[in-house]
Amino acid sequence: MKIGIIGAGFVGRAVAKLAIKAGHQVMLSNSRGPQTLFSLRPMLGCEIGTTTEAALFGDIVVIAVPLTAIGQLPAEELAGKSLIEAVNYYPERDGQVPELDSQSTTTSEYLHSFLPLSHITKAFNAIQMTDLESDGLPAGDPARRALPLAGDDEATKRLVAGLYDEFGFDAFDAGALSEGWRFQRGMPCYCVRMTTTELKKAIENAQRPEPV
Numbered sequence: 640m641k642i643g644i645i646g647a648g649f650v651g652r653a654v655a656k657l658a659i660k661a662g663h664q665v666m667l668s669n670s671r672g673p674q675t676l677f678s679l680r681p682m683l684g685c686e687i688g689t690t691t692e693a694a695l696f697g698d699i700v701v702i703a704v705p706l707t708a709i710g711q712l713p714a715e716e717l718a719g720k721s722l723i724e725a726v727n728y729y730p731e732r733d734g735q736v737p738e739l740d741s742q743s744t745t746t747s748e749y750l751h752s753f754l755p756l757s758h759i760t761k762a763f764n765a766i767q768m769t770d771l772e773s774d775g776l777p778a779g780d781p782a783r784r785a786l787p788l789a790g791d792d793e794a795t796k797r798l799v800a801g802l803y804d805e806f807g808f809d810a811f812d813a814g815a816l817s818e819g820w821r822f823q824r825g826m827p828c829y830c831v832r833m834t835t836t837e838l839k840k841a842i843e844n845a846q847r848p849e850p851v
Contacts, residue, residue, distance in 0.1 A: 640663055640664070640698040640699065640798075641663070641664045641665075641666070641696055641697050641698045641699075642654075642655075642658050642663050642664065642665045642666075642697050642698070642699055642700070642701065643665075643666050643668070643692075643693035643694055643695070643696045643697025643699075643700040643701070644665060644666065644667050644668065644693060644697075644700070644701040644703060645668050645669070645690045645693050645694065645700065645701065645702055645703065645704060645712065646668075646669060646701070646702065646703030646704040646708075647667045647668065647669040647676055647679065648703065649768040650701075650703035650725050650763065650768055651667055651669075651701065651703040652667070652679070652683065652768075653768035653771050653772055654701055654703070654725075654763060654771075655667055655679075655683050655685050656683055656772065657771065657772065657775075657805075657806045658802070659683060659684050659685060661802075661805040661806065664686070665683070665685040665686065666685060666686040666687065666688050666692065666693045666696040666697065667679055667683070667685050667686070667687050667688075667693070668687065668688050668689055668690045668692065668693035669690070670690060670704070670708060670711055672689060673687040673688050673689060673692075690711075690712065690713050691713045691716050694712075694713045694716035694717045694720065695716050697720065698721070698798075699720070699721040699722070699723060699795070699798050699799075700717060700720050700721070700722050700723070701722075701723045701725060701763070702722055702723065702724050702725065702726060702750065703725045703726070703763075704726065705726075705729075705732060705733060706726055706727075706728055706729075706732075706733040706736065706746065706749075707732075707733050707734065709726070709749070709750055709753050710753060712753065712754065714753060714754050714756075717754050717756075717757045718754075718756035718757060719756055719757070719758075720757050720758065721757075721758045721760070721792065721794065721795035721798055722754070722757045722758060722759045722760070722795070723760055723761075723762050723763060723799055723802075724746070724747050724750050724759050724760065724761045724762070724764075724819075725761075725762065725763040725764045726746050726747075726750060726764065727746065727764050727823065727824045728746050728823070728824065729824070736749070740850065741850045742820070742847055742848060742849075742850045745761075745816070745817060745819045745820045745823065746761070746819065746823065747759055747761040747789065747790075747816045747817075747819040748816060748817060748819075751816065758790070758791075758792035758794070758795045759790060759791075759792075759795070759816060760788055760789065760790030760792065760795045760796050760798075760799045760816070761788060761789045761790060761816065761819040761822075762786070762787070762788040762789075762799045762803070763786070764822070764823070765786065765787055765822040765823075765826075765828060765829050765830060766784075766786055766830055767830050770784075770830075770832070771806065774807070774808070774832065775806050775807015775808060776807050776808075777807070778804065778809075781834075782834070783807070783808065783809050783834065783835075784807075784808050784809070784832050784833065784834070785808060785809040785810070785811045785833055785834055785835040785837075785838040785839075786803050786808045786809070786810060786811065786838075787811050787812075787813045787821070787822040787828065787838060787842060788800065788803070788810055788811070788812060788813065789812070789813040789814055789815065789816055789817075789818045789819040789821070789822075790815070790816050791815055791816045796812060800812070809834075809835045811835055811838045811839060811842065813842050820845075820847060821842045821845040822842065822845075825848060826841075826845050827841045827844075827845060828841040828842060828845070
């Protein structure tokens with residue numbers, strides 16, 4: 640399928656590399672424009688474009704930008720699209736966001752407030768990108784690492800689970816989009832190698848942090 644990626648940092652490039660290896664077409668973009676990404680086209684074998692072009696290009700679109708950049712996303716072009724939200728909240732980078740500090744919402748729901756017509760699944764946020772590129776194992780391997788996802792749209796979740804599998808990981812469905820806090824930064828399973836059984840236990844036993 641065609642995968643548009645908005646954000647060309649560590650997350651965007653790692654997902655692009657693995658997606659291309661799996662046979663998908665990829666377009667990378669960032670807020671500074673395609674001229675800043677010209678070296679990635681021959682390096683990764685991807686297309687490059689503006690954020691609007693990447694949104695229109697993708698059958699599914701990966702959002703891999705800092706939280707502060709959410710308001711700059713092309714909402715009109717992303718309406719109706721399946722999105723992978725790989726955003727984590729870092730107050731030291733993003734500044735304080737009262738809604739997130741109070742635990743009244745999650746990063747995924749916060750993004751959804753900017754993109755209410757998009758189908759969002761939280762994924763690819765709870766693994767370091769060096770591990771994403773190196774930890775994949777064939778299906779059925781008892782040591783295969785599991786990765787969580789959460790979302791309200793079943794079709795989008797199936798697409799994401801398929802990508803996890805192609806990249807060498809078992810998918811664990813943590814439930815609705817509102818359950819994404821269970822594998823956000825600071826949670827027991829965040830960026831920790833776990834099998835499906837271990838991840839299921841960590842997700843179920845997660846305790847929501849106290850409001851800041």
